[in-house]
Amino acid sequence: MKDQTIEDWSREDLKNQWLCWIDTIDPKVSLKEGDSVVFPKKRIVVQAEMTPLVKSIFARWERLSPSERFSAWEQLKEATKEAMKDVLPSCIQCGECCRKGSPVLRVEDLELLRTEKIPWSALYTIRSGEPVTSHDKGEVFFLVDERIKFREKEGSRECLFLDSTSSLCTIYEDRPLECRAQACWDQSGYLELENQPYLTRRDLFSHIEVLWDIIEAHRSRCGFERLYGLVKKLKESTAQREAEEIASKIIDLTSYESHFRSFMAEQLNIPFDILDLVFGRPLERLLELFGYRIRIEKDTKFIEIITQEGPFHEEA
Template sequence: MNECKQCGTCCRKGGPALHTSDLPLLKEADGIDITDIVTLRKGELAYDQPVGAVIPLEEEILKVKGSGGEWICKFLAQASNVCRIYKNRPLECQKLFCEDPEPLMEIYSKDRISRKDVLPAEHPVLELIEEHDRKCDPIKMSELAASAIENWDESAELQAGLREMLIFDASVRELVIEKAGLPEESMDFFFGRPMSILIKGYGIIATPSGKSFSLRKL
């Protein structure tokens, strides 16, 4: 029988993605809150553990956040290697065993949930989420960034398109925090990782400059 040694190795490689069977955990008082979740949107570059490489996502994924600016699962008490929500841990954590990956692989890409599975149909932020996904499409960002990097000195128009995405992304987050009173920690769930972070994966640094951004190659 497989028995976890509680070494914390798996938890340090990243928090779990969430599946349909995990939805009840979002309603548990001692379960998972939306402030604990980051949305990885379709087209984003993300590390795929089974593949062992950074690849563009083929679908939206909700994932438990990391801690300390890393992907180490935020629910891991690092000093003791204890999971703080062990009794209410997600499906992937139940299936994962570092010495036998097969049980996890069987469910890894099945029945994953998205933001629409979590939010009620009448949620006031859903319309903004859809607009944000249109104007800040990670696939479009990757295309603009790749073309800009090829000939940076002649890419003013492409860079302008990237700035538009960055500005809209930042302004939407500020608007929702200010007008809807939602916590800043929930923005990663509603709108995914900031575009200023995503763009680094394409070799570009975006630095806030007034109400805009200055761009430079890595």
């Protein structure tokens, strides 16, 4: 590709060059005086690809003469800029918002659970005290009240319900309130959700007395704050012995919690795949938010550092 000229570009090369060129455009396009939006790149691409001129340039590319290619390349860039300015006032399902994180549920979304449009196993609880990023400003803060969120795909922030191949939402008609309000070209719909209360475990489980008591007991014995307090001390410790003692307390806490979860799940017949909703994610897994993980060697547990960075966080 390095020594290639436009005459040598295949259709695939054209696409790559085009994507690189889109990276160089300022994505802030004024909609009206004083308003600006930042388009996800994917949206620009999908929106431009919907225009007849862009479609036709890609379709004809391999048949164009060298001079026609130069002119087609300029036309392609112009058509892309036009597509960016002419914002379609609706979601075109480019999937980019869904790749940046999954939605947090509001009380209004309870109906989706009641009517079984959304399986409970698709949810998890972010406990109070966990570090999260605010959706609108991107600032990290520690949650005062818990949130319930859709799961993301393993190792990514992509929503569980996004079809990665087609970029389409697989529950589009039944997507939750936040997804319906979200618009990458306009934040106002999302900001209007301010008065919509968040769904919590209280809404889901407080009427089941036995379960609710267990959730409360879990919260007081294995709350995220305990883990956070110990991790903070571990990070601040300077003496080896002190660090070992704190590490041992962390291992005790996470082991106790793990035992608590499996014991209660067995006693109350709680399906394994909704444990992250009922109790939040295991403390052992949350340890990774701070760059640590528990390693087992010859039946003994150790804490090892995976990265000095962190805390890492979810969007909420």
